[in-house]
Amino acid sequence: MTSIITNTGALAALQTLRAINQNMETVQNRISSGYRVETAADNAAYWSIATTMRSDNKALSTVQDALGLGAAKTDTAYTGLESAITVVDDIKSKIVAASEPGVDKTKINKELNELKNQLASIAKSASFSGENWLYNTSSVGATTKNIVASFNRSADGAVSLTTLEYDASASVMIDTHSAGRGLLTKDWAVTQPNGTAGTTTANYYLLDANSTLMGTGAEISINNSTTSDQLAGMLSAVEAMLQQLTDSAATLGAITSRIDMQDQFVSTLMDVIDKGVGRLVDADMNEESTRLKALQTQQQLGIQSLSIANANAQNILQLFQK
Numbered sequence: 001m002t003s004i005i006t007n008t009g010a011l012a013a014l015q016t017l018r019a020i021n022q023n024m025e026t027v028q029n030r031i032s033s034g035y036r037v038e039t040a041a042d043n044a045a046y047w048s049i050a051t052t053m054r055s056d057n058k059a060l061s062t063v064q065d066a067l068g069l070g071a072a073k074t075d076t077a078y079t080g081l082e083s084a085i086t087v088v089d090d091i092k093s094k095i096v097a098a099s100e101p102g103v104d105k106t107k108i109n110k111e112l113n114e115l116k117n118q119l120a121s122i123a124k125s126a127s128f129s130g131e132n133w134l135y136n137t138s139s140v141g142a143t144t145k146n147i148v149a150s151f152n153r154s155a156d157g158a159v160s161l162t163t164l165e166y167d168a169s170a171s172v173m174i175d176t177h178s179a180g181r182g183l184l185t186k187d188w189a190v191t192q193p194n195g196t197a198g199t200t201t202a203n204y205y206l207l208d209a210n211s212t213l214m215g216t217g218a219e220i221s222i223n224n225s226t227t228s229d230q231l232a233g234m235l236s237a238v239e240a241m242l243q244q245l246t247d248s249a250a251t252l253g254a255i256t257s258r259i260d261m262q263d264q265f266v267s268t269l270m271d272v273i274d275k276g277v278g279r280l281v282d283a284d285m286n287e288e289s290t291r292l293k294a295l296q297t298q299q300q301l302g303i304q305s306l307s308i309a310n311a312n313a314q315n316i317l318q319l320f321q322k
Helices: 008-033 044-098 105-125 228-281 285-320
Strands: 144-153 159-167 188-193 199-205
Touching (some): 008 285, 044 105, 044 144, 044 159, 044 228, 144 228, 159 228, 188 228
């Protein structure tokens, strides 16, 4: 039935055109934003997952910064220990040289004093961001250092942090409060000859840092009256210090390697999370551009259909013309 009140053809064409325009608006939004799921209204589940994972990625980015800061601190301490090992090696060589008959021990002691000053300078200078793991002035003593290494989310949504720990007390070379806490300021008990084919126990320390709590041993310092037995004891004490410094440097080196590996892992993990989120919410631009061209064609056809439907209604007027 043809009616001048209700143009069913035009209504059908208009309804189709509205659907096409709505689809075109959706596609254009995806193209302009680059997202297939931009808001919760697009897909609540995917939007929720993507929002949570983006937040976790920001946390991982902060973890990466913390790892960089931790690496800088461990590198600084390791560099200081490495330099100290070289200087203690030189001190060891000077004591061996002083054991040779006929040498001027007072001149060798002057060299020892300069090497000691260098050790003190190394310990004081090995500071990064206000932290020094080799030189302690606190009455509390060096504590365990924590380096944030990872951000974790469990299956139930609970979050936590993983940290790398390092006991800084193992690397303190100088302690100005308690000499017994510093590798170079504490007493080292050694067994040395007593000149009668027997042995005796002696205590030696390398540096006098004027600590509040001093040790009871003797400072490693030589003069022309220093005996070969005393030099043997000093040599044993320096060797013990050297071994402890080497162990501390090895521990720091292992932690530095661990930090580097963790930093690489966190970087890779962030990339993987970005890819995973992209698969959920990113728009396929090739697909969307193709869909847009198809919708543009449909829109043109819809407009033509609506125009034809409206023109058919106008033809009724011809029936009333003479």
